[in-house]
Amino acid sequence: MTSAKGLVLSSIDIALAHRPLIALEAMVAPGTVLTIMGPSGSGKSTLLAYVGGFLDPVFTATGAVTIDGLDLTALPAEERHAGILFQDPLLFPHLSVASNVAFAIPSSVRQRAERRAIAEAVLKDVGLDGFGGRDPATLSGGQKARVALMRVLVARPRLLLLDEPFSKLDMALRDQTRRLVFERARVAGLPVVLVTHDIADAQAAGGQIIEVGMNA
Amino acid sequence: MLLPRIIRGLTFVILVVPLVCGLVGTALPAFGYLPTLGGDHLTLHFFADLFARPGIGRSILLTFATAFMTTALSFLVVIVFVAGWAGTHAFARLQHLVSPLLALPHAAAAFGLAFLIAPSGFLLRLVSPWLTGFDRPPGWLIVHDPLGLAMVTGLVVKEVPFLLLVTFAALPQLRLEQTRRLAASFGYGRIAGFSYLLAPPLYGQIRLAVYAVLAYASSVVDVSAILGPTLPATLPVRLLQWMNDPDLALRFVASAGALVQLVLTLSALALWWAAECGVGRLARFVCAGGARFRRDAWLRSLSLGLVTLSAFFIFAGMAILALWSVAGLWQFPNALPNELTMRNWARHLPQITTPLITTVYVALISTTLAVLLTLGCLEREVVWGRRAGHMVLTLIYLPLIVPQISFIFGLQVLTIITGTEASLVALVLVHLIFVLPYVFLSLSDPWRAYDRRYELIAAALGVPRWRVLMRVRLPMLLRAILTAAAVGFAVSVGQYLPTVLIGAGRLTTITTEAVALASGGDGRVIGIYAFLQALLPFLGFAIASLAPALLFRHRGALRV
Numbered sequence: 001m002t003s004a005k006g007l008v009l010s011s012i013d014i015a016l017a018h019r020p021l022i023a024l025e026a027m028v029a030p031g032t033v034l035t036i037m038g039p040s041g042s043g044k045s046t047l048l049a050y051v052g053g054f055l056d057p058v059f060t061a062t063g064a065v066t067i068d069g070l071d072l073t074a075l076p077a078e079e080r081h082a083g084i085l086f087q088d089p090l091l092f093p094h095l096s097v098a099s100n101v102a103f104a105i106p107s108s109v110r111q112r113a114e115r116r117a118i119a120e121a122v123l124k125d126v127g128l129d130g131f132g133g134r135d136p137a138t139l140s141g142g143q144k145a146r147v148a149l150m151r152v153l154v155a156r157p158r159l160l161l162l163d164e165p166f167s168k169l170d171m172a173l174r175d176q177t178r179r180l181v182f183e184r185a186r187v188a189g190l191p192v193v194l195v196t197h198d199i200a201d202a203q204a205a206g207g208q209i210i211e212v213g214m215n216a
Numbered sequence: 217m218l219l220p221r222i223i224r225g226l227t228f229v230i231l232v233v234p235l236v237c238g239l240v241g242t243a244l245p246a247f248g249y250l251p252t253l254g255g256d257h258l259t260l261h262f263f264a265d266l267f268a269r270p271g272i273g274r275s276i277l278l279t280f281a282t283a284f285m286t287t288a289l290s291f292l293v294v295i296v297f298v299a300g301w302a303g304t305h306a307f308a309r310l311q312h313l314v315s316p317l318l319a320l321p322h323a324a325a326a327f328g329l330a331f332l333i334a335p336s337g338f339l340l341r342l343v344s345p346w347l348t349g350f351d352r353p354p355g356w357l358i359v360h361d362p363l364g365l366a367m368v369t370g371l372v373v374k375e376v377p378f379l380l381l382v383t384f385a386a387l388p389q390l391r392l393e394q395t396r397r398l399a400a401s402f403g404y405g406r407i408a409g410f411s412y413l414l415a416p417p418l419y420g421q422i423r424l425a426v427y428a429v430l431a432y433a434s435s436v437v438d439v440s441a442i443l444g445p446t447l448p449a450t451l452p453v454r455l456l457q458w459m460n461d462p463d464l465a466l467r468f469v470a471s472a473g474a475l476v477q478l479v480l481t482l483s484a485l486a487l488w489w490a491a492e493c494g495v496g497r498l499a500r501f502v503c504a505g506g507a508r509f510r511r512d513a514w515l516r517s518l519s520l521g522l523v524t525l526s527a528f529f530i531f532a533g534m535a536i537l538a539l540w541s542v543a544g545l546w547q548f549p550n551a552l553p554n555e556l557t558m559r560n561w562a563r564h565l566p567q568i569t570t571p572l573i574t575t576v577y578v579a580l581i582s583t584t585l586a587v588l589l590t591l592g593c594l595e596r597e598v599v600w601g602r603r604a605g606h607m608v609l610t611l612i613y614l615p616l617i618v619p620q621i622s623f624i625f626g627l628q629v630l631t632i633i634t635g636t637e638a639s640l641v642a643l644v645l646v647h648l649i650f651v652l653p654y655v656f657l658s659l660s661d662p663w664r665a666y667d668r669r670y671e672l673i674a675a676a677l678g679v680p681r682w683r684v685l686m687r688v689r690l691p692m693l694l695r696a697i698l699t700a701a702a703v704g705f706a707v708s709v710g711q712y713l714p715t716v717l718i719g720a721g722r723l724t725t726i727t728t729e730a731v732a733l734a735s736g737g738d739g740r741v742i743g744i745y746a747f748l749q750a751l752l753p754f755l756g757f758a759i760a761s762l763a764p765a766l767l768f769r770h771r772g773a774l775r776v
Contacts, residue, residue: 135770
């Protein structure tokens with residue numbers, strides 16, 4: 001089981017003050033999406049926090065998170081390489097667009113020029129050629145979403161966590177961004193955990209859907 | 217992370233250990249024990265001596281009454297102003313004015329006020345002789361008046377901005393707009409609605425700051441020496457005189473007095489606490505009667521007037537100080553000097569240089585240490601979750617509530633014993649005790665309000681914790697950090713009593729020099745020192761707001 005390819009969530013149990021929030025068991029193969037659906041307050045974002053390694057200590061959680069056989073459970077967030085996208089793009093406001101991307105490039109790439117070149121190339125890849133020197137505050141919502149996505153991918157994560165990343169985009173943009181994100185994750189072979197309350201997200205993801213918190 | 221834990225422990229040590237050691241160091245000589253000065257047995261003799269001093273009863277009573285009046289007035293002005301104006305445009309505009317007002321050292325504000333309202337001051341010059349017929353200053357006792365009214369005024373104009381700033385920080389946690397509408401829909405006046413519904417939770421949040429004002433006003437030395445009564449002076453002023461008296465035996469009496477000072481401040485706090493309960497009960501009684509107090513326009517205007525007046529006193533005072541520093545001949549009743557000249561500056565600059573360097577040096581080091589310690593404490597909070605927040609806050613306020621004079625006497629004894637008197641290290645450390653709380657208070661809110669998801673994203677990108685801190689959180693909070701540093705710098709520049717006692721007259725700052733000049737009454741020299749004293753904190757705030765604006769000039773989201 002632990003040697004399986006992809007993300008394995010085994011016997012996950014999360015509780016707040018002895019009140020059980022979430023209990024689940026799942027496997028996410030590389031390039032596929034597991035969608036967690038539930039109303040707000042159902043603890044679905046808590047699951048992402050547990051997988052990402054930044055669960056607030058007020059919660060108690062048990063269960064193992066493994067990726068390609070590697071147990072992440074005991075690792076701190078910065079060693080898990082679990083890329084995450086939130087509702088807001090959260091581009092670092094004090095850095096330029098290119099520096100935002102370059103910040104994410106692994107430290108194994110040492111040369112400044114090379115890091116810069118990678119950042120520019122990645123931006124070009126999503127139609128943001130020449131945007132590197134821009135102030136993130138001057139970008140449109142769709143452009144910000146694309147930079148945020150590329151920033152996560154360029155860090156070469158082991159998996160991708162999506163915390164309702166499309167809910168603040170307007171209809172047309174939402175569909176477009178959704179397709180881009182899923183497409184890129186599939187190409188990169190990343191297991192994806194998507195948390196949403198929008199059934200359209202789940203349908204577009206096209207993977208297994210788990211509903212939580214319906215009895216709460 | 218180990219480092220933040222060490223820093224937190226260190227912060228605790230810096231806030232609590234000097235306090236305890238200082239109090240012990242004050243208490244022992246008070247009861248006659250100080251071997252270096254020949255005190256080798258315990259006795260109550262020095263308390264008897266203290267209470268036998270002429271006018272001591274009046275000094276104590278004056279201190280108590282002026283402190284209580286200062287706090288009550290400042291609090292009333294602020295709470296009525298906030299009740300009547302919170303959420304309006306005038307209120308929002310005022311928010312920007314408050315920080316520089318707060319930055320101004322007490323002594324500079326007191327000098328400014330003195331130069332305005334004294335019989336030879338600017339206000340009377342404006343109306344003389346055409347209105348008053350005076351061609352020489354009248355013999356009125358306005359400054360140094362026996363009831364301490366000038367001193368109360370000088371303290372109130374400085375405490376109003378402080379309480380306003382604390383209130384500004386607390387207001388966002390109240391449902392101001394909804395509650396206001398709700399109260400109005402029941403037909404309550406603005407001030408009454410606020411007082412019934414919002415004042416109790418607001419007071420809960422600013423209570424410690426109000427206590428700090430009361431404690432400060434009851435033990436202040438510099439403002440009292442500049443504006444306060446003289447025959448007799450308030451207790452803290454007399455204590456310092458005895459402490460600095462060539463007759464070393466008076467130190468025992470001064471130490472006994474410092475303990476009496478502690479009891480005095482604690483009694484004032486106890487009385488205030490009792491008054492709190494009384495006022496609360498009265499308010500509930502009135503509220504239960506359903507009184508609406510709809511016609512409160514006059515009270516609102518009055519509160520706006522008083523806040524404006526206190527701001528006017530400060531700004532006009534600064535202008536007058538600046539003017540005096542460049543004044544040539546300036547006889548009464550001329551409203552303006554005959555000529556403007558840089559001669560005063562040229563003449564005094566050589567003597568100013570050393571105290572100026574000491575001032576800046578001590579302020580920079582103590583502020584840097586305070587910022588680092590605060591960052592360490594707050595970072596630990598991030599890592600471990602926010603626990604026992606109230607305990608920490610009380611601890612932070614401790615050096616602001618225990619009267620300075622009661623434990624710095626003891627600390628001075630300690631520096632003599634350890635041979636560190638008049639050393640820069642000791643001076644920086646004693647400043648740090650008072651700088652740290654202010655830096656912590658001004659940095660903790662923005663730090664906690666920071667959107668943690670930025671850090672989560674960065675961590676998820678595989679970036680180590682310290683690098684996230686250096687590259688993401690600290691740059692994004694640069695403005696808040698620099699503002700906190702400016703506050704700390706201003707606090708250090710303004711320290712009088714700790715500097716006089718620990719500097720032992722050999723390490724002097726702009727502030728100690730300015731206050732020492734007070735009795736001389738030479739307007740030009742006082743103008744120079746007090747103006748410089750005011751200028752330094754303003755420079756600090758200017759840098760704190762300009763540096764981020766310059767650094768982030770191409771970053772729209774970080775502009776204000």
